[in-house]
Amino acid sequence: MFANETARYLASRLVTTVLIVFGAMLMLFALTTLVPGDPARTLLGPQATPELAQRFIAAMGLDQPVHIRLWRFFSALATGDLGVDVVSGRPVWTMIRDVLPYTLILTFASLAVAVAAGVPLGIYAATHRGSWMDSGLAFISVAFIAMPSFVVAIFLLLIFAIWLDWLPVLGASRSGEFWDEFKRMILPTAAIAIGWAGYFARLMRSSMLEVMGEPYIRTARAYGIAERLVTYKYALKNACIPAIALLGFGIGRVLGNAVFIEVVFARPGIGRLIYEGISTRNYPVVQGAVLVMVVLVVLVNLAVDLSYSAIDPRIRRDGAAR
Amino acid sequence: MAAPMVSIQDLVVDASTSRGTAHLLRGVSLDIGRGRILGVVGESGSGKSTLASAMLRLLPPNISRLSGQIRLDGLDLVALAPAEMEAIRGRRVAMIFQDPMTALNPLFTVGLQLIDVLRRREPGLRRADELKQAEAMLATVGIPDPRLRLAAYPHQLSGGMRQRVMIAMALMAQPDLLLADEPTTALDATVEAQIVELFDELRQRFSGSIVFISHHLGLVAELCDDLCVMYGGVIVESGPVTEVLARPRHPYTRALLDCEIDDDASGRLASIPGDVPDPLTVLTGCVFAPRCPHAAPRCLQGQPPLMELEPGRRAACIRADEVLP
Numbered sequence: 001m002f003a004n005e006t007a008r009y010l011a012s013r014l015v016t017t018v019l020i021v022f023g024a025m026l027m028l029f030a031l032t033t034l035v036p037g038d039p040a041r042t043l044l045g046p047q048a049t050p051e052l053a054q055r056f057i058a059a060m061g062l063d064q065p066v067h068i069r070l071w072r073f074f075s076a077l078a079t080g081d082l083g084v085d086v087v088s089g090r091p092v093w094t095m096i097r098d099v100l101p102y103t104l105i106l107t108f109a110s111l112a113v114a115v116a117a118g119v120p121l122g123i124y125a126a127t128h129r130g131s132w133m134d135s136g137l138a139f140i141s142v143a144f145i146a147m148p149s150f151v152v153a154i155f156l157l158l159i160f161a162i163w164l165d166w167l168p169v170l171g172a173s174r175s176g177e178f179w180d181e182f183k184r185m186i187l188p189t190a191a192i193a194i195g196w197a198g199y200f201a202r203l204m205r206s207s208m209l210e211v212m213g214e215p216y217i218r219t220a221r222a223y224g225i226a227e228r229l230v231t232y233k234y235a236l237k238n239a240c241i242p243a244i245a246l247l248g249f250g251i252g253r254v255l256g257n258a259v260f261i262e263v264v265f266a267r268p269g270i271g272r273l274i275y276e277g278i279s280t281r282n283y284p285v286v287q288g289a290v291l292v293m294v295v296l297v298v299l300v301n302l303a304v305d306l307s308y309s310a311i312d313p314r315i316r317r318d319g320a321a322r
Numbered sequence: 323m324a325a326p327m328v329s330i331q332d333l334v335v336d337a338s339t340s341r342g343t344a345h346l347l348r349g350v351s352l353d354i355g356r357g358r359i360l361g362v363v364g365e366s367g368s369g370k371s372t373l374a375s376a377m378l379r380l381l382p383p384n385i386s387r388l389s390g391q392i393r394l395d396g397l398d399l400v401a402l403a404p405a406e407m408e409a410i411r412g413r414r415v416a417m418i419f420q421d422p423m424t425a426l427n428p429l430f431t432v433g434l435q436l437i438d439v440l441r442r443r444e445p446g447l448r449r450a451d452e453l454k455q456a457e458a459m460l461a462t463v464g465i466p467d468p469r470l471r472l473a474a475y476p477h478q479l480s481g482g483m484r485q486r487v488m489i490a491m492a493l494m495a496q497p498d499l500l501l502a503d504e505p506t507t508a509l510d511a512t513v514e515a516q517i518v519e520l521f522d523e524l525r526q527r528f529s530g531s532i533v534f535i536s537h538h539l540g541l542v543a544e545l546c547d548d549l550c551v552m553y554g555g556v557i558v559e560s561g562p563v564t565e566v567l568a569r570p571r572h573p574y575t576r577a578l579l580d581c582e583i584d585d586d587a588s589g590r591l592a593s594i595p596g597d598v599p600d601p602l603t604v605l606t607g608c609v610f611a612p613r614c615p616h617a618a619p620r621c622l623q624g625q626p627p628l629m630e631l632e633p634g635r636r637a638a639c640i641r642a643d644e645v646l647p
Contacts, residue, residue: 227408
């Protein structure tokens with residue numbers, strides 16, 4: 001009974017996923033035709049002869065009519081070919097593969113830290129509502145949420161890397177040695193995690209307070225279930241659902257905004273790859289990297305939706321997210 | 323006569339609201355006999371749910387005053403520390419709520435919720451024994467395929483089935499006192515009849531006392547031994563259910579009965595003229611005087627106490643002997 005429902009649910013989610021990725025690909029293709037700025041001129045500089053520019057345009061396939069380019073674009077993607085960097089000639093996929101782990105680790109590490117700090121703080125604030133800790137946490141959370149992560153990043157750098165000189169300033173580890181890279185990860189991770197920890201704390205607090213007012217919590221108390229069990233078993237599971245939604249949203253946002261942190265800390269990453277691709281009109285790089293990003297975000301959201309249905313049995317029956 | 327299971331003395335509950343202090347219970351005194359079913363009736367806002375919540379000490383957070391005594395077998399629940407009260411809940415007192423749709427946790431199976439209650443009474447049972455007991459209890463309350471239902475989530479059950487689960491949960495606790503706060507109000511008429519039937523069956527095998535709160539006089543007449551009529555945070559009349567309904571001694575009870583009778587005759591809802599008393603006002607006269615057809619000047623001189631008019635019959639009306647002999 002359940003297996004069938006789950007299968008149908010998965011199938012419908014998969015169809016949406018494919019549609020979103022397809023839409024993203026179309027928009028990426030439109031980028032090359034609609035965005036102003038001549039890639040040949042940007043890359044080759046004003047001194048380029050018209051012949052050279054012409055050759056370059058032909059090499060990129062930009063002289064072909066739209067439908068031919070569309071066909072080439074999709075047929076190449078279908079075989080997993082993301083094209084080559086128009087400057088260096090390196091395959092785009094290799095370039096992405098080299099920097100993607102940095103962005104992924106940064107994203108997951110910072111959100112893991114944010115959840116690990118924000119969720120317990122939010123539960124504490126909800127269960128000690130009105131205490132000075134609750135008010136203090138509210139103030140700090142809102143302050144952290146309001147500060148852009150790159151501002152936090154600059155302050156962290158100033159304090160911990162320059163004044164105190166406890167941690168390395170910039171970059172990723174060249175040696176690839178674990179402790180070196182770990183130390184270099186601390187500040188970028190903290191810069192992202194601080195604001196998100198504030199989000200999670202605020203969300204968990206309001207979500208816990210709402211759930212604690214539900215009739216089923218009253219039932220649990222009416223039957224003398226220990227308050228600890230009421231909070232951490234009966235209430236927490238219900239209160240987690242919005243936090244999981246925020247996590248899904250957060251992963252997308254942090255991936256998309258990774259560029260700020262990667263630029264401030266001079267770290268490699270997919271955000272920086274896209275940023276540099278855009279500034280040089282290096283379309284294959286931009287297209288490939290954005291596509292990989294879109295697929296990642298969509299997959300993360302799929303995983304989030306699946307974890308909802310693992311937690312909330314009502315979603316399994318309805319077949320769609322509520 | 324044996325000492326009552328529950329003896330409530332001068333119970334006062336106030337709540338602070340944005341408009342001022344609300345007087346939810348204005349000095350309620352009441353005995354509940356051992357093994358008896360007490361029906362509590364009254365309009366919404368009469369304080370019947372507050373009375374049940376007070377007996378469990380599960381009042382909303384805006385309560386500013388709780389005074390008086392609630393003696394359960396001699397133990398005063400009002401004076402207990404929170405931890406001591408927690409030990410009473412789910413073991414000596416259990417409650418069935420009005421809306422079975424929201425009273426069960428949507429994310430946990432029926433079996434798990436039942437077993438958590440069972441563990442309060444019998445900790446350290448083997449898993450298989452816990453499941454067996456939960457299954458047997460579901461069978462007791464008339465749930466078909468009880469073994470399968472243990473693994474069901476609340477949303478997979480109908481309203482009637484969920485209320486049966488709530489009743490099973492209450493019985494699991496084997497309480498001395500079972501509070502049922504309008505347990506059939508949220509259900510369809512046919513399902514309501516089935517649940518009432520279930521209560522009727524259970525009273526045979528259940529040894530504790532039951533408080534059955536309802537706004538439905540007919541239902542109370544069918545099910546209960548004793549009746550207590552509430553109005554504006556006050557008990558206006560109490561006594562054996564058959565006697566009270568056959569010969570009410572308080573004008574409010576009389577008016578309630580007339581409403582029920584008119585319902586049957588014309589199919590239209592009869593109602594008592596006037597409004598229910600505002601809980602924010604301080605009583606200077608009889609709580610029912612503004613709506614009472616028999617109100618006299620001396621009725622405005624203070625709320626009359628609940629007086630024993632004849633053995634077992636009490637009413638809070640100074641004109642009871644004149645107007646409703």
